[in-house]
Amino acid sequence: MSVIEVRNLTKVFDDITAVDDISFDIEEGEIFAFLGPNGAGKSTTIKMLTTLTSLTKGQIILNGFDPVKNPNEVRKSFGIVFQDHSLDDELTARENMEFHGVLYGVDKKLRRKRMEELLKMMDLWDRKDDLVKKFSGGMKRRLEIARGLLHHPKVFFLDEPTLGLDPQTRNHMWNYLKDLNKREGTTIFFTTHYMQEAELYAQRIAIIDQGKIIASGSADDLKNQTKTDSLEDAFLELTGKEIREEVGSGLDRMRMFHNKKSK
Amino acid sequence: MSTIYILWIRQVKRYLRSKSRIIGSLMQPILFLIALGYGFGSIYQKAGEGNYIEFLAPGIIGMSIIFTSVFSGMEVIWDRQFGFLKETLVAPVSRFNIMLGRTLGGATVATVQGLVVFIIAIIVGFRFDNFLAVPILVLVMLLTALLFTAIGTIIASFLEDMQGFHLVVSFLIMPLFFLSGALFPFQEAPRAIQIFAMFNPLSYGVDAMRGLLTNQYYFGLGTDLIVLFLVTFVFLSIGSYSFSKIQA
Numbered sequence: 242m243s244v245i246e247v248r249n250l251t252k253v254f255d256d257i258t259a260v261d262d263i264s265f266d267i268e269e270g271e272i273f274a275f276l277g278p279n280g281a282g283k284s285t286t287i288k289m290l291t292t293l294t295s296l297t298k299g300q301i302i303l304n305g306f307d308p309v310k311n312p313n314e315v316r317k318s319f320g321i322v323f324q325d326h327s328l329d330d331e332l333t334a335r336e337n338m339e340f341h342g343v344l345y346g347v348d349k350k351l352r353r354k355r356m357e358e359l360l361k362m363m364d365l366w367d368r369k370d371d372l373v374k375k376f377s378g379g380m381k382r383r384l385e386i387a388r389g390l391l392h393h394p395k396v397f398f399l400d401e402p403t404l405g406l407d408p409q410t411r412n413h414m415w416n417y418l419k420d421l422n423k424r425e426g427t428t429i430f431f432t433t434h435y436m437q438e439a440e441l442y443a444q445r446i447a448i449i450d451q452g453k454i455i456a457s458g459s460a461d462d463l464k465n466q467t468k469t470d471s472l473e474d475a476f477l478e479l480t481g482k483e484i485r486e487e488v489g490s491g492l493d494r495m496r497m498f499h500n501k502k503s504k
Numbered sequence: 505m506s507t508i509y510i511l512w513i514r515q516v517k518r519y520l521r522s523k524s525r526i527i528g529s530l531m532q533p534i535l536f537l538i539a540l541g542y543g544f545g546s547i548y549q550k551a552g553e554g555n556y557i558e559f560l561a562p563g564i565i566g567m568s569i570i571f572t573s574v575f576s577g578m579e580v581i582w583d584r585q586f587g588f589l590k591e592t593l594v595a596p597v598s599r600f601n602i603m604l605g606r607t608l609g610g611a612t613v614a615t616v617q618g619l620v621v622f623i624i625a626i627i628v629g630f631r632f633d634n635f636l637a638v639p640i641l642v643l644v645m646l647l648t649a650l651l652f653t654a655i656g657t658i659i660a661s662f663l664e665d666m667q668g669f670h671l672v673v674s675f676l677i678m679p680l681f682f683l684s685g686a687l688f689p690f691q692e693a694p695r696a697i698q699i700f701a702m703f704n705p706l707s708y709g710v711d712a713m714r715g716l717l718t719n720q721y722y723f724g725l726g727t728d729l730i731v732l733f734l735v736t737f738v739f740l741s742i743g744s745y746s747f748s749k750i751q752a
Contacts, residue, residue, distance in 0.1 A: 291594050292593075292594065293590060293593060293594060293751060294751050295751065313596060313598060316594055316595060316596040316597075317596035319594075321594055323587065323590055323591075325587055326586065326587040327587040327588055327590050327591045328587075328588065328591075329514065329518075329583075329586075329588045329591075330586065331517070331518045331521055331522070332514065332517065332518075336514075336517070339510070340510055340514060340591075341591070341595075343506050343507060343509075343510040344507055344510065344592065344595035344596070344597050345595060345596065346596070372521075
């Protein structure tokens, strides 16, 4: 059964098409990687899936609900770790976790238990009563992940979750996610720039470039399709070797600007 | 309920932790009370109007409430810039509850601020005799604070960043404050100012506070309360609507 169905999804910012008529399905319990160069439309797609941005055209069904018509039901179905900062710096680590737990209706006992487990896993337990503004970038990232895992949703979105994490923490995080996936059948939808990570954990991969899905399948499918030996090479073969810095080309700069405007 | 509470407590904690904001926002009312209160006191007395501090203090409480509450409402902009707004917007909590929790939190902060100014006014020389009116006074303060926090939220959904804040201060807060009867009585003011005052919700808040403390009414307590309740309700509704339309 598919837990996410996307049909002809399109997002246009003024005259820039960030996401261009994409369709895909994600099965319940699947670990799915959404890859693409900078500015390809990954984050915009996630924003539409998670009710943060309206869509221009097309349809999404998440856990049986339409984010346009039933945003609250959709919000009950997923959890998300954002790509960029989303903590309250004026609160402590513990207060940020509490805030999240209460909003997601995780009962007090379970909340406290998981909080301890997750903060210890992320090596933040000793700093739980410190204000987040005193944390380093890496610590904030770890806290965001710990917070995201506090409730156990049906679908988990992780937008470049491991960016800036050391291999140890990455490893802990993935073990936790794999376990969650196995025990609770949680669907995991993630984006990353580490091809190895996608190869290692994703059962299925879709590659998006300039707003369109240009290939999808298992890591092996993509390698066979491009006659390459690694996902990294397959990715480069499919998306080209040109660097897409987010402030690089004129189009990307425009896209950046529009993304910013829509925030 | 617990979600409204957690949003409320967050606003209160943020306020209590920002010492510079507390001190900064108390300085202005103190200055107004002392400079205007003592500066114009004798002229006011000579004009046969009585004690100016007695007249002025409720107006200055109103000023501190309008500044604090509009700013609290506009904090949505900061949350958006710092990314925290996304965290609340994807949560499975109705936007109405989020807006309500935030607004109650902002209004609580503004009310507390108003009470602190009230105490400062007493220290500076404000005298009142009607102690029984204090609970109703707090209600009026809270209503006024809710109203302007909601207005701050509405403004926040139109503005991109805090740079627009000065615009809001100059074109909204200042005119509403100066023409609310906070500084001078309306009875002998030009007709145009009297008409403006009728459409200024802060006038009713200031009038109720002044009336409760010193028994000098312009509109009357009944009118004040009815107008405040109605206008607060309307702006809370508009506020929750515009909050529900915010995209992150």
